[in-house]
Amino acid sequence: MSRWRALVVMAHPDDMEFSCAGTLARWAIQGAEITLCIATDGSTGTQDRELMGRRLHEIRVQESEAAAKVVGIQHLEWLDLRDGYVEYTLDLRRDVARLFRRHRPHRFVVLDPTPTIEDRFINHPDHRAIGQACLDVSMTAGTTPGHFPELLDEGLDPWRGLRELWIAGPGLKPRLVDISETIERKIEALRCHRSQVGDRSDEVEQFVREFTAELGRSAGFSHAESFRVISQGPGFHAGEQEDEVDLGDLAEAPTDLRSAKA
Numbered sequence: 001m002s003r004w005r006a007l008v009v010m011a012h013p014d015d016m017e018f019s020c021a022g023t024l025a026r027w028a029i030q031g032a033e034i035t036l037c038i039a040t041d042g043s044t045g046t047q048d049r050e051l052m053g054r055r056l057h058e059i060r061v062q063e064s065e066a067a068a069k070v071v072g073i074q075h076l077e078w079l080d081l082r083d084g085y086v087e088y089t090l091d092l093r094r095d096v097a098r099l100f101r102r103h104r105p106h107r108f109v110v111l112d113p114t115p116t117i118e119d120r121f122i123n124h125p126d127h128r129a130i131g132q133a134c135l136d137v138s139m140t141a142g143t144t145p146g147h148f149p150e151l152l153d154e155g156l157d158p159w160r161g162l163r164e165l166w167i168a169g170p171g172l173k174p175r176l177v178d179i180s181e182t183i184e185r186k187i188e189a190l191r192c193h194r195s196q197v198g199d200r201s202d203e204v205e206q207f208v209r210e211f212t213a214e215l216g217r218s219a220g221f222s223h224a225e226s227f228r229v230i231s232q233g234p235g236f237h238a239g240e241q242e243d244e245v246d247l248g249d250l251a252e253a254p255t256d257l258r259s260a261k262a
């Protein structure tokens with residue numbers, strides 16, 4: 001049995017930690033090979049005019065490397081797009097298709113591109129553009145040779161072995177994963193982002209503990225993360241024999257959308 005692979009594409013250096021670090025840590029413990037790609041350079045995530053720009057980017061690379069290690073992510077890559085300026089272009093779609101074909105994921109974790117979250121707040125424009133490009137690649141440019149044939153010249157064949165697309169990000173989603181055993185790793189990974197949490201790290205920790213506890217309550221999990229999981233579509237389940245990888249057992253449950261408020 002070969003190891004199964006997860007590709008996680010996020011917009012900013014701390015998106016993974018807030019949205020899915022507990023789940024990825026579980027997958028890492030189960031033996032998955034995990035690649036995280038951070039699409040932007042994280043260079044504008046500050047109110048400090050002295051810090052913004054390349055200097056902040058360099059700090060955030062170090063923070064992200066430390067956090068990835070805590071979670072158990074083996075590979076970290078950057079697309080180096082300018083933080084806050086991402087637009088959905090064909091170039092972006094090609095960049096994501098290149099990643100998808102190169103890493104050939106069984107699970108593809110992407111950001112929710114929904115413009116507004118639960119009538120409460122606006123989803124970041126970088127999340128929307130990158131999330132939408134990832135969704136589209138999973139059914140077009142990642143899986144079909146006629147989309148960006150130049151990728152064939154790079155030796156990158158379409159990948160048709162995706163099993164599941166996991167949509168992560170803020171807002172309550174229909175599937176809960178039990179992260180009771182990995183909540184400490186999630187918190188420790190978040191604390192690595194000192195340029196972001198800084199003096200507020202205790203506050204952030206408390207918020208994350210309460211939020212994940214509230215989310216898990218309806219399923220009897222001490223802490224949970226929620227996702228939308230899609231497992232069917234063109235290009236799914238076709239690339240390798242089904243029995244070649246075992247995605248393992250995930251303690252999970254449907255979200256009780258009426259009672260959970262997180």
Ligand SMILES: [Zn+2]
Pocket residue numbers: 011012014015124127
């Ligand atoms: Zn973000």
